[in-house]
Amino acid sequence: MASPLPSVGTPTFDLESHTSNYTPPLLPLRLLHIAAHCPPLSHQALTLALEVIKLGKDVSLYHRATDLASLLGHADLAVKDTDWLARREDANRRELTRLEGELKGYKNNLIRESIRMGQEDLGLHLSATGGQAAAVTKEDELEATATPSMQGLVVAYTTMSRVRDYCSTPSHIAGLTLRLQQIALQQAVTAQQTGLSASPHWQNVLATSNRLKSVGVKEEEQVLLTPLAAAGAGLAHLCTSDYISAAKSFLSVPFSLATQPAVQGVNFIASTASANDIAIYGALTSLATLSREELQTKVLDSPFRAFLELEPHVRKAISLYLNAKYSACMALLSRYYADWSLDLYLGAGLSQGHSHVDRLFARIREKSITAYFSSFSSVSLSSLASTFPPTGLAPSTSREGVEKVMETEILSLISSGALNARLDAVNGTVVAPSKDARVEAHAEAGKLAEEVERGLRLRLHRVNCLISNLEIVGAGAPGGKGGKEAWGLGY
Amino acid sequence: MDILTSFPPLKALGPEAFDKQITAYLTKLDKLPTAAFSKAKDGKSPLDVLSPSSNSIPYMYCLIEATKSLGKDKAKWDELLSKVTLFYATFDPTQVRYAGQLWCDLWKWTADCLDHLGIIDLSVLSSAILRLDPSAATFTSLHLRFVRLCLGNNTPSQALPILDRDIYAFPHANAKNVLAELPSEELGLSNAYINEKSGLSEKLRPDLIMEYYLLGAQVYIGTRALSRARLFLELVILHPAQNHATSALQVEAFQKWLLIGLLTDGKPFPYPRTMDQSTIKALRSMSKAYEALTESFERRDSAKFYAEMDAGQQIWAENGNYRLVAEAGQTLMQYRVSDLQKTYAALPVSRVAYHLGLASEDTLSTLDNMIRTSSLDATLTPGATAAEAVLRFNMKSSGRTQNNVDVETQTKRIEELIAAVRDADKRLELTKEHIDITKRNKRTGTDAELADQMDLSWDTPSAPAGVMVISEDEAEEDIMA
Structure with a gap:
């Protein structure tokens, strides 16, 4: 059946094994993303998602999953388990009251460490339950602009932030910052999926990630934090479409990330992004933004290569690009288009029409065309079209049609300044503008000379006026005759 | 008469002796009764006896005296004018430097006389200025007067000999403790002898200087020397001011400056770096209509541009910029075509027509016209119909710059520049x-x-x-x- 949401083809991975790499709280969100955009897997993904959600405490997420099921037409999954819901809500509420009561007690006793832990437990509970119960009971309830789940997470974030007041060691701060990063991520992804503005949350992710770089903990602890900081910042940049910074951040992730244990109870590679994911994100953003030379030195011949070994096909894509085999590179990348579009971060924005994969692919394509063209003085549109088959076209499109699409693409590339070429619309060729360096240098020098000369004359005029006291004096001031009234006064 | 001819002595004098003698001589002349300059001796008029080249000063006295006794007889006017013309062609500039006031009076009389006789050839006046000061580099009130006359006569091109000379200085009061150079000396810059005391110029005011440059800019706009016009307008806009005062003349210059930018670059010129921010603000607030115009020009939004052009007709007419605006309208079309060459090497006219929003036939004739007036560097290959004709841009040169940058003018310009630097x-x-x-x-x-x-x-x-x-x-x- 046709999906009401934009969908992609079947991915190459097996759902079970793919998702076994990840853990909540982002796991159900991953599954929901796949369910929403991949019709062949949607039933299986939703089933898995509901299982996972039922193990957790988030009631609002359960509602969202069942709503999605009815939207996608999986009637069997759309039925709400009211029994579970009632039990869960009740349990959540009781747990919350208990935690709040305990915290109050700690506060009365003024035991700093206990208050910190109580506050932290409360924050964790709120983030695990999506904060719905809290939203009702909390005094500082925020404006009801977001969905209940979002609102709850905001409460969770602010509650967690309050832990800072009771932290006494750098290690505490590190743990707190890490948890804040996780909650911010959860917020950001939820906002993306529900179509809300995610960028403030990504800013939080970025801020907390940057803070992780210098929390003042001991060297051996910092070694564990640095990879998380770089990867978190990379994700934030990627999801705010700042691909250049994203590439830089991902490339700086040390490979120790792949093997390191959980830090302060947060297992980053399971909860947030695996080493394989980092390899893909890093490779795609680098391909889209870095120059050929940088790709060689900063990606292939750098410590990042260790990541690439985990995903040999993206490493191959980069080498193909470096060897100027652009069409092979594009073909290889597009084979994994579905996989990447179903990724939680890369596929974000799919509901709005353009995911980050689409944008990155477009950039890589643009760069390839520019690089391909740079070695020719003239290329026909038809040969361009065969090297870079336009994407998103029915295979039955006639040759003229393909060239027409190619022409539009080339025109937009030229007018955006990405491609320095001219289109010969009559012969159907793209021509490199022939440059006469000598003439150009002459023209440039002439222009410059003129500029300088004019500048000097203006300055001279100014100095002369000052020498002779010929400044304009405002009306009112003695001798103020500047302006219209002087017109027509003869001598 | 003896007194009149007593100067200069036969043998050449050094600058200092010359200065001393001529000052003494001038005091003597001043004491003479005016009749001495008009009385004929031996049946000859003093004008016939004196030589305009060696007795320049007494000759000038006599000429002034003669102007006073002119009746209505046109022949007399003509006769005197021819004498004046002869004087202007031969006078000794060094001597005249000492009689600035007289010189100014005579020049003004000549201007009036030409006007009176209805002669529109003003070259006498410009060559007189240039003989006194070959560089014409010191601004005098005569500069402005001359340009006004030329414009009043509807012969702006006559002002070019003066306008083309760059102004390097304004007359100023000689500083007290700086040793004043003698006017009789060989001097590099003419403002050494054209100063506030010399009488060669009247007292200047900032608005007069701005007026000169504004009028000059108009002349250059008329003669299509737009880069020179730009310089003149910028001189007005950047005129130094106290307490951010802004002159109405500056507003006028600013408006023209915006339009000239459209004509030459297709977009307004960048603001000069040294421009005062609050002046910019004041100028812009006074030129809202022009700003709107330039904005739609920059976006190549012809529909909006033409609509604004029509809506603001009264404004343009009042400011005397109607023709400039209309010309900008024509140029807009050219820029829209030449913008195409940033994207295309060649394209059928039908596509050009699509981009311009015109019919193919109209487009063809527009293109034809543009190529003919060499405002577009391209070739047209006719096709079976207007739409099938092909427009092929000349790829060799980029934009509207000329193919051959003339090395010679280049060198000259740089030499000028060096001189300007030295002068600065x-x-x-x-x-x-x-x-x-x-x-x-x-x-x-x-x-x-x-x-x-x-x-x-x-x-x-x-x-x-x-x-x-x-x-x-x-x-x-x-x-x-």
Whole structure:
């Protein structure tokens, strides 16, 4: 059946094994993303998602999953388990009251460490339950602009932030910052999926990630934090479409990330992004933004290569690009288009029409065309079209049609300044503008000379006026005759 | 008559002796009764006896005297005018430097006379100015008067000999402690003898200078020397001001400047870096209509541009910019075509027509016209119909720059530039001294001079003792203030 949401083809991975790499709280969100955009897997993904959600405490997420099921037409999954819901809500509420009561007690006793832990437990509970119960009971309830789940997470974030007041060691701060990063991520992804503005949350992710770089903990602890900081910042940049910074951040992730244990109870590679994911994100953003030379030195011949070994096909894509085999590179990348579009971060924005994969692919394509063209003085549109088959076209499109699409693409590339070429619309060729360096240098020098000369004359005029006291004096001031009234006064 | 011819002596004089003698001679002349200049001797008019080239000063006296006794007889006017013309062609500029007031009067009379006789050839006047000061580099009130006359006569091109000379200085009061050079000496810059005391120019005011440049810019716009017009307009816009005062003349110049930018670059010129921010603000607030116009021009939004052009007709007409605006309208079309060459090497006319929003036939004739007037560097290959004709841009040159940059004019321009730089240096040296004096005479501590003041303080250690004392005094004054 046709999906009401934009969908992609079947991915190459097996759902079970793919998702076994990840853990909540982002796991159900991953599954929901796949369910929403991949019709062949949607039933299986939703089933898995509901299982996972039922193990957790988030009631609002359960509602969202069942709503999605009815939207996608999986009637069997759309039925709400009211029994579970009632039990869960009740349990959540009781747990919350208990935690709040305990915290109050700690506060009365003024035991700093206990208050910190109580506050932290409360924050964790709120983030695990999506904060719905809290939203009702909390005094500082925020404006009801977001969905209940979002609102709850905001409460969770602010509650967690309050832990800072009771932290006494750098290690505490590190743990707190890490948890804040996780909650911010959860917020950001939820906002993306529900179509809300995610960028403030990504800013939080970025801020907390940057803070992780210098929390003042001991060297051996910092070694564990640095990879998380770089990867978190990379994700934030990627999801705010700042691909250049994203590439830089991902490339700086040390490979120790792949093997390191959980830090302060947060297992980053399971909860947030695996080493394989980092390899893909890093490779795609680098391909889209870095120059050929940088790709060689900063990606292939750098410590990042260790990541690439985990995903040999993206490493191959980069080498193909470096060897100027652009069409092979594009073909290889597009084979994994579905996989990447179903990724939680890369596929974000799919509901709005353009995911980050689409944008990155477009950039890589643009760069390839520019690089391909740079070695020719003239290329026909038809040969361009065969090297870079336009994407998103029915295979039955006639040759003229393909060239027409190619022409539009080339025109937009030229007018955006990405491609320095001219289109010969009559012969159907793209021509490199022939440059006469000598003439150009002459023209440039002439222009410059003129500029300088004019500048000097203006300055001279100014100095002369000052020498002779010929400044304009405002009306009112003695001798103020500047302006219209002087017109027509003869001598 | 003997007195009249008593100068110059037969043997050549050094500058100082010349100065002494001519000053004494002038006092003698002043004491003579006016009749001495008009009385005929031996049946001859003094004008016939005196030589305009060696007895320039008495000759001028006589001419002035003669102007007073002219009746209504046109022949007499003509006769005197021819004498004046002869005088202008042969007079001794060094002598005339001493009789500036007289010279000014005579020049003005000539201007009136030409007007009276209905002669529109004003070259006499311009060559007179150029003989006195071949560089015409010191601005005098006569410059402005001359340009006004030319425009009044509807012969703006006649003003070019004067306008083409760049102004390097304004007449100024000779600084007291700077040793004044003698007018009789061979001098590099004409402002050494054209100063406030010489009488060769009347008292100047900032608005007169701005008017000169504004009128000059109009002449250059008329003669299509747009880069020169730009310079003139910028000179007006950047005229220094106290307390961010802005002149109406500047507003007018600014409006023209915006339009010229559209004509030459297809977008407004960048603001000169040294421009005062609050002046920019004031100017812009006075030129809203023009700003809107340039904005739609820059976006190549012809529909909006033409609509604004129609809506603002009254404004353009009132400011005398109607023709410039209309021309910008035509240029807009050219820019829209030449924008295409940033994207295309060649394209069928039908596609050009699509981009311009015109019919193919109209487009073809427009393109034809543009290529003919060489405002577009391209070739047209006719097809079976207008739509099938092909427009092929000439790829060799980019944009509207000429194919061959003339190396010779290039060199000349650079040489001019070097001269200008040298001159600027020279002027700056004068400035320091001058500011030193103005600061002492009247304390006008404007921020405009801050840079120069700083220079001064750096110079102080090496300056003579007298200057040191001055700056110390000032330091005290600063504290007091």
